[in-house]
Amino acid sequence: MKIKCILIDDEPFALNLLEDDLLSFDQIEILQKFHAPVDVAEYLKNQAVDLIFLDIQMPEQLGTEFVRNLEDPPLFIFTTAYHQYAVEGFELNAVDYLLKPISKERLMTAIRKVEDIMTLRNKQVVEKDHIIVHVEYKKTKIYLNEISYIEGLKDYVKIYLVDRQTPLLTRSNLRGMEKLLPASDFLRIHNSFIVNKARIEHYTPAKITLPEIALPIGKKYVKNMAQFHMKAASNQDNIIR
Known part of the structure; x- marks a missing residue:
């Protein structure tokens, strides 16, 4: 299980030191480093991130x-180098509060x-066969095998179902939907699209074809497709490469 993380710290030395320490952990995948939190909120809307390592006292905004x-x-x-924020940190449900300098043992x-x-x-998600979302101000149960693909808008997503022409519209973003859906069954292929793996008929390096539509593959999601290709090749010889 890879932990996809980003690092935020206004001190370049501290940021590089943390990165070097984290590189020794095989389960950690560093997606990006930031010197200020100003651009991070927008980044999180378009990128699935499991974990943030975050400094507290930064000039533009406190962590x-x-x-x-x-x-x-x-x-x-x-x-952080400051212990006085510890109580507030745990009130915010921080996983941990690491005081600099951070030892490898403490980081582990x-x-x-x-x-x-x-x-x-992940165990809780895998055991579910459905998700529940708000559609037209009502909680709606959607079975996973009914979902064909999901399209992300700015503050909403469209959920396209197998036997329904009109998509369901719910207030969320693709990162939030990605958390709800089991990675074993769904695949992020673009900043704007998640697809049900079982619905994929054909694919090329540039696009995926579902029974009802062809969708583009974003450049930064080619790696996801490569992993899907390897698994599909070993399990489903009939998939056209």
């Missing part, structure tokens, strides 16, 4: 304030906490 302003924050760990303990939380979440 605690940044977390409070996130509508649906990923897991996060504070990394924090990462194990993240692994435990993600394992539990």
Whole structure:
């Protein structure tokens, strides 16, 4: 299980030091580093992130304030030289609160906490055969095998069902939907699209074809398709490459 994370710290030395330490953990995948939280909220709307390592005292915005302003924050760990924010940090449900300088042993303990939380979440998701979303102000149950693909708009997503022409519209974003859906059955292929793997008929490096539509593959999601290709090749010889 890879933990996809980003790092935020206004001090370049501290940021690089944390990155070097994290590179020694095989389960960690560093997606991006930021020197300020100003652009991170927009980044999170378009990128699936499991974990944020986050400094607190930064010139433009406190790390605690940044977390409070996130509508649906990923897991996060504070990394700071100041102990006085610890209580506030845990009130915000931080996974851990690491005081600089951070030892490898302390970092390992924090990462194990993240692994435990993600394992539990994944187990809960896999056991579900449906999701529940708000459609026209009502809670609506949608079975996973009924979903063909999902399209992300700015603050909404369209859920296209197998035997329904009109999509269901719900207030969310693709990152939020990605958390709800089991990765074993659904695949992010673009900033704007998630598809049901079982619905894929053909694919090329540039697009995926479902029974009802062809969808583009975003450049940064080619890696996802490569992994899908490897699994499909071993399990489904009839898929056209």
